[in-house]
Structure formats: structure tokens, C-alpha cells
Amino acid sequence: MELSPEKNAKVFKAFCDEKRLMILELLRSGEKCACVLIDQMEIGQSALSYHMKILCDSGIVESRQEGKWTHYKISEQGSQEALLLLKAITTPDSAAEDNGRSN
Numbered sequence: 001m002e003l004s005p006e007k008n009a010k011v012f013k014a015f016c017d018e019k020r021l022m023i024l025e026l027l028r029s030g031e032k033c034a035c036v037l038i039d040q041m042e043i044g045q046s047a048l049s050y051h052m053k054i055l056c057d058s059g060i061v062e063s064r065q066e067g068k069w070t071h072y073k074i075s076e077q078g079s080q081e082a083l084l085l086l087k088a089i090t091t092p093d094s095a096a097e098d099n100g101r102s103n
Contacts, residue, residue, distance in 0.1 A: 008089065011082050014058035019043070020051050024074065027061065031073035058082070 014020055019041065026032060026040055038048050052072060055061035059078035063070050 008085060010054075010058045011060065011085055014055050014060050015082075017051070017054075019047075020055055023048075023051055023055065023072075024060070027072060027074045031071050033066075034070045034072065037072070 022041060023037060026037060032040075034045070034048060034052070037052075038045060041048065052061065052063070052070070055072075056063055060075060060082055061072050061078070062075040063072050065071075
């Protein structure tokens with residue numbers, strides 16, 4: 001797993017906004033069309049696009065186009081990578097070294 005500050009910042013930026021956390025909560029129940037998210041969030045198209053770009057750039061959310069609408073869902077791989085990233089950057093170096101020796 002690559003631990004670059006730029007990529008790390010994208011992942012954590014995705015989690016540091018109340019609206020994006022609300023979007024993730026809505027996506028927990030499955031894929032949603034942008035039109036559904038706009039209605040449920042009571043925000044405009046441009047605001048949703050802004051938040052979805054950040055979520056997609058982080059890898060936590062993936063999108064697919066269907067006609068004029070975009071559908072979004074939580075990425076299993078992106079979610080797993082975010083979890084591993086949090087663990088990696090919050091594990092003290094000495095614990096990481098001890099884990100390396102026990103393998």
C-alpha cells in the first residue's frame with residue numbers, strides 16, 4: 001500500500017465534511033442515482049457534483065454513467081484501502097517493526 005501524503009490527504013478530505021459523511025451514509029444501503037442523492041440531501045446539482053468528485057477522487061466511492069445520470073456506490077476496495085491507511089498511519093513505528101519481525 002502506497003503511503004503518499006497527497007493520496008492520504010485525498011482519502012481523509014473525503015471524510016472531513018458533514019455533507020460527504022451524509023452521502024456515505026445514504027450510499028451504505030446501496031447504489032444511488034445522483035437524482036436520488038440530490039432529492040434526499042436537498043442540495044443542488046453543482047454542490048452534489050463537488051462532493052462526489054472529492055469522494056470519487058479518494059477512491060472511496062465509484063461511479064457509473066447511465067444515460068444522463070451518474071450512479072454512485074461505495075467502493076469495497078476503496079473502503080478497505082482507507083481502513084488500512086488509517087491503521088498504517090496511526091500505528092507507531094515500533095509496533096510496525098515488531099509486526100515485521102514476527103512474520
